[in-house]
Amino acid sequence: MKILVVNPGSTSTKMAVFENETAIFKKKIMHDVSDLSEFPHVTDQFKFRKELILKELQRQNISFQFDAVIGRGGLVKPICGGVYVINTAMRYDTIHATRTHACNLGCLIAAELASNIPNCKAFIADPGVVDELDDIARVSGSPLLPRISIFHALNQKAIARRFAKEHHAKYEDLDLVICHLGGGISVGAHKKGKVVDVNNALDGEGPFSPERAGTLPAGQLVDLCFSGRYSREDLKKRISGQAGLAAHLGTTDVAEIMCRIQKGDQKAKLVLDAMIYNVAKTIGASATVFYGKFDAILFTGGIAYSDYVIDELKKRVEFLAPIYVYPGEDEMEALASNALGALTGELPIIEYK
Numbered sequence: 001m002k003i004l005v006v007n008p009g010s011t012s013t014k015m016a017v018f019e020n021e022t023a024i025f026k027k028k029i030m031h032d033v034s035d036l037s038e039f040p041h042v043t044d045q046f047k048f049r050k051e052l053i054l055k056e057l058q059r060q061n062i063s064f065q066f067d068a069v070i071g072r073g074g075l076v077k078p079i080c081g082g083v084y085v086i087n088t089a090m091r092y093d094t095i096h097a098t099r100t101h102a103c104n105l106g107c108l109i110a111a112e113l114a115s116n117i118p119n120c121k122a123f124i125a126d127p128g129v130v131d132e133l134d135d136i137a138r139v140s141g142s143p144l145l146p147r148i149s150i151f152h153a154l155n156q157k158a159i160a161r162r163f164a165k166e167h168h169a170k171y172e173d174l175d176l177v178i179c180h181l182g183g184g185i186s187v188g189a190h191k192k193g194k195v196v197d198v199n200n201a202l203d204g205e206g207p208f209s210p211e212r213a214g215t216l217p218a219g220q221l222v223d224l225c226f227s228g229r230y231s232r233e234d235l236k237k238r239i240s241g242q243a244g245l246a247a248h249l250g251t252t253d254v255a256e257i258m259c260r261i262q263k264g265d266q267k268a269k270l271v272l273d274a275m276i277y278n279v280a281k282t283i284g285a286s287a288t289v290f291y292g293k294f295d296a297i298l299f300t301g302g303i304a305y306s307d308y309v310i311d312e313l314k315k316r317v318e319f320l321a322p323i324y325v326y327p328g329e330d331e332m333e334a335l336a337s338n339a340l341g342a343l344t345g346e347l348p349i350i351e352y353k
Contacts, residue, residue: 001343002065004113005335006053007072008105011036013049017062018336026332027056042100043108050109069114070339071106072331073127075099078149081130081157081195082350083342086111086122090352099202103128123349125338126154128202132194137289150202151186152301153195158334159300159326160190175294177286177321179279179313181303182329183252184240185209187282189289197289199282204239207278210252210303213243214278245271254306276309280316287320300326 007014011033017025029052039045057064073084076093084090086107094107107124114122130153138146156178157171164171172193180186185208186201199206199214208214216239225235238247246252248271249260260268283297297317303309304327314323341347 001067001340003336003339003343004066004069004110005071005332005339006069006106006109006113007331007335008045008049008102008109010102013052014332015053015056016332016336017057017066018340020340021333021337023332023336025060025062027060029053029056042102042104043095045102046105046108046112049105050112053109053113064117066114066117066120068121068123068339068343069110069117070123070125070335071108071110072103072335073124073129073154074104074107075101075129075150076107076127076352078129078131079127079352080132080350081126081153083123083125083338083347084350084352086114086124087352090124093352121339121343121349123339123342125335125342126157128153130157130195132196133198134196137197147205148200149195149198150200151188151195151198152180152182152184152201152329154331154334155180155300155329156186156188156190156195158330158337159298161337162326163296163298163324174296175290176296176298177283177290177294178298178300179283181209181279181299181301181309183209183211183302185212185214185279185301187279187286189286191289197286202240203236207282208244208275210245210254211241211243213239213247245275254303254309258306258308272309273312276312277316280313283313283317284320292320294321297321297323298326299323301329302327304328 001020003018005016011031013029015027016023074094075097090107091111094104097104111122114120128150131149133149140147160176160178161171164174176190178188178190184201186198188195188198204213206214249268257268257272304325310325342349
């Protein structure tokens, strides 16, 4: 099976060509801010990014014949995890999505490319809006503010399936706590193949991260909102984007922070340790979802490469369950694996409604 993977990000478009599970070509196309600033809305970048993908395929002499094109899923309405065929309803909801992010382009580009190839399927899989929360997990202290599920679903579920395969088990038979350590941090309670509890890692819940503020003192936040010091957009950025390590230390690079710590920077150590402390507390809270009895804790994401972060987390949570570490974000492999599973019948193809 020949599969084209399309993964648009804020400043790049990643693409890859797979033959079954083997990547025969990968490319990360970087975009200058000046190039993207010409487009008023993210969806206006559709043709620009699509043409770059087609030109790269031509440059590599890769024939435009695929069994499937799979894109990174966008911020559509809440859906269960799985592989979805891209249909008219999904395209409409993506174009009119209330949350804007470059990932919304993945669905649109995949659908357009596949439409020009005979017998080619167009898919997305496990977008960030996967919502499998138990009802009890949705209830917050205010009926005005129910908890919602937005997290690193693609990577978390891919790592869960990888762990299950390595241990000759089925994902649907396991209870896992999975922690994605990236620019945002999400901690998911995976109960028999469903993420029944997870923090909203996009715009403000759970531990703080390199770019996000996480859960904040509610009263102080309300006072800040009405202080007149910041606009609505300024405050949004101080919750997501210019928050967390970036706000405290001026960088999101954990390796750089470790260099500061090694040179004796006590503030850097305190802030990084506080982030680790907050992650550990969230993992501990997730353990209660399973009444303390679950199979493993899995760490993934770019920060999982940091021995210091992982070692400190282990000290705090290794008493809960065995720990396994899967550094990095294998989004391209995860998308290709989902497409292959759908094509071979190993995974069901879900109709978006």
